[in-house]
Amino acid sequence: MWLQQIRAWMRRIPLLDRWLLGELIGPLLFAVAAFTVVSLSLGVMFELVRKIVESGLPVLIAIQVLLQRLPSFLVISFPMATLMATLLAYSRLSANSELTALRSVGVTATRMIAPALVLAVLMTSLTFVFNDVVVPRANRAAEVTLRRALGKAVATEKGDNIVYSRFGRVEQPDGSTSKGLVQLFYARQFRDGTMNGVTVLDFSRPGFTQMLVSKSAQWSKQDAKWEFLNGQILTLTPSGSTTSADFDRYLYPLSAAPIRIAKLPKDANDMTVAEALQAEELLRQAGDIKEARRLQVRIQEKFTLPTACLVFALIGASLGAKPNNRTSRSQGFGISVVLILVYYVLSFSFSSLGVKGTLPPLLAAWSPVLISLAGGGFLLRQASR
Known part of the structure; x- marks a missing residue:
């Protein structure tokens, strides 16, 4: 017929x-x-x-x-x-x-x-x-x-050199606020849900610069925070002095965006148009303008x-x-x-x-x-x- x-x-x-x-x-x-x-x-x-x-x-x-x-x-x-x-x-x-x-x-x-x-x-x-x-x-x-x-190991969740920037309102010494970098997250490697070799710079507190260094970190859905393991926190105060503290476990308030960035395919040919649009939006929100522009092309x-x-x-x-x-x-x-x-x-x-x-x-x-x-x-x- x-x-x-x-x-x-x-x-x-x-x-x-x-x-x-x-x-x-x-x-x-x-x-x-x-x-x-x-x-x-x-x-x-x-x-x-x-x-x-x-x-x-x-x-x-x-x-x-x-x-x-x-x-x-x-x-x-x-x-x-x-x-x-x-x-x-x-x-x-x-x-x-x-x-x-x-x-x-x-x-x-x-x-x-x-x-x-x-x-x-x-x-x-x-x-x-x-x-x-x-x-x-x-x-x-x-x-x-x-x-x-x-x-070879097949990792469904993997990535290397993950960088995530979070921008927001930053309080200036005179009390005014302006948009700027609040947190910078870097991980050397992401394998099966675990970030390895993690460094976080935190500028959210006026006058303070805080650096968190950890061997590994995982996203805790229960606490909606990052769980850092075996690391150290260094804090530079407004007076110029430095304090440090070691920790075995530390919960840090940051979104799960670094995981979403780590899961992005490196090659746009491995993405559908819908996936590429979501990836471009995520990269733009993370402040990676160059990579977002490349993905737009x-x-x-x-x-x-x-x-x-x-x-x-x-x-x-x-x-x-x-x-x-x-x-x-x-x-x-x-x-x-x-x-x-x-x-x-x-x-x-x-x-x-x-x-x-x-x-x-x-x-x-x-x-x-x-x-x-x-x-x-x-x-x-x-x-x-």
């Missing part, structure tokens, strides 16, 4: 669009396979082979890790494959004078590349779903599988990466639809690689400017897309002449 409904829906699509889409599907599947194999080999396969030889990683586990890492490389391949597929398909049609025949009956270049843009929209949606839903879970699963196979890139499918489809179809274009498969692959390299160099450059704060995150992430769309529009006008 559902097969008949699909056939009925397909019949509603104009014959011209069905024909052009049919010409695009083959090169698209070929390009996805080609780019995925190349990127997977360079990115994972060689490393897994080295672990098999040097660390005794079982071959079946290596294959499992390879499959779990596959979605992250498919996401990279989709935009590149869209470019190559549109370039090859339209170049072949142009070389066979089929596009010339369409022009002779009044079909414009814009109408000819419309199916490519529709296919690109579908690829954009597929890329976004993979990147936001499948890739984060698959990457985490691959890390757990690999560490277990190599006999990465959040925008989670949208610009799928949009690259649409950009590449416009560029590839416009180049391929030029009259008397004769591009072979090998030439198409070479042109695709060059265009992809130019786009990603441009994207990396603007991304760096966004992380540094030279450009707003939104502008830094979307500028390469807008510039490339403008270039694609220029190529489309050239193909329409």
Whole structure:
């Protein structure tokens, strides 16, 4: 029944669009396979082979890790494959004078590349779903599988060099108050619910500076405070004198925010958009402006990466639809690689400017897309002449 409904829906699509889409599907599947194999080999396969030889990683586990890492490389391949597929398909049609025949009956270049843009929209949606839903879970699963196979501890809660800053109203010596740093929390390491190598600077008391140093600390849900173990408190008084006290156990009033920061994945690719937004808000509240800005750029890139499918489809179809274009498969692959390299160099450059704060995150992430769309529009006008 559902097969008949699909056939009925397909019949509603104009014959011209069905024909052009049919010409695009083959090169698209070929390009996805080609780019995925190349990127997977360079990115994972060689490393897994080295672990098999040097660390005794079982071959079946290596294959499992390879499959779990596959979605992250498919996401990279989709935009590149869209470019190559549109370039090859339209170049072949142009070389066979089929596009010339369409022009002779009044079909414009814009109408000819419309199916490519529709296919690109579908690829954009597929890329976004993979990147936001499948890739984060698959990457985490691959890390757990690999560490277990190599006999390494798998910590569900881990982190290194955790820094948390709390800002609030600070009383000045003259009695006035102003916003400033109240507490600075640092832990060398976070493993399975325990902070190790903890140092806390406290500026909440007017004129006093207090430093708490502890070997370990844990969050006490019952007391809603931090429980510091085996440490020392140093206090600098307004008169300049110093007092110190050792302790075995000390409860300190501070929120559980350092734990939430420690649990954040280091790589934005391992987060969904919702998780990345929560992480950005947490980092901003903690006063880590640079890291929050970097994450803002990465959040925008989670949208610009799928949009690259649409950009590449416009560029590839416009180049391929030029009259008397004769591009072979090998030439198409070479042109695709060059265009992809130019786009990603441009994207990396603007991304760096966004992380540094030279450009707003939104502008830094979307500028390469807008510039490339403008270039694609220029190529489309050239193909329409």
